[in-house]
Amino acid sequence: MKNLGYYNGKYDELEKMTVPMLDRACYFGDGVYDATYCRNYVIYALDEHIDRFYASAALLDIHIPHTKEELKGILCELVKKLDDGSQFVYIQASRGTGLRNHAYEEGGKANIWIMLKPQAPKDTYRRAKLITLEDRRFLYCNIKTLNLIPSVLYTEAAVKAGCDEAVLHRGDRVTECAHSNVSILKDGVLKTAPADEYILAGVARAHLIEMCRRFGVPVEEVPFTISEMMGADEVIVTSSSLVCFAAEEIDGKPVGGRAPALLRQLQDALVKDFLEKTSL
16 A cells, blocks of 8 residues: 555555544544554564654543553554555544534544654754744644744744744743754753653654763753853754754854854764664
């Protein structure tokens, strides 16, 4: 198959799949999702993404009708059905199906959606251009929900500005990006926003923290400001699709480029981890 869509046990090519109009995702965006990549038909960091997926669902009282092991088994079987072993792996759980009503049925069974398509992570070594935008999202940023209208608008604003990503801030505090995390290196220390309700604690962010500690780089999970970011030695953006890339410009002003050796060490280690864990 060239790609694959899955809904509650049924699957086909994405263009041939349909879902019920009464799925609560259609009316309320009432659900959660997670995403990663696979290479050689091996899904990267699967345990971490499944753990976060179930944690997001639990925070919204959504009941997934599979154990973690069952769901991992479904995913591992489905990726083998594509012609290309390098894939974007997306999984979603909506609260269930029923006539439109804001109140939901307690203990209802979630609907499981899966999307697979040929795609590889982006080049982590290229430097990116960013813009800053006010973070006007609600305070459930720590849950990977389907409610992504702000992220859609922020990403479109970045594209129109000729940039790769938008860095969000509440007042002077930097939170995260439209669809990734942002951290800074300054004087050999990594600073990254704390995992509170203002950010989604990314799996790639966790991997960056792990690599820093492996190489003896101090890590501070503390808020940092726009001015601190602009004056940082490196501004690092992490996500499953980007792995770990650095900014060269924010709001049209040059940034970073002052700790290239440390940055490259971290990038090389993260890329190596991905390649090793997705080898046959």
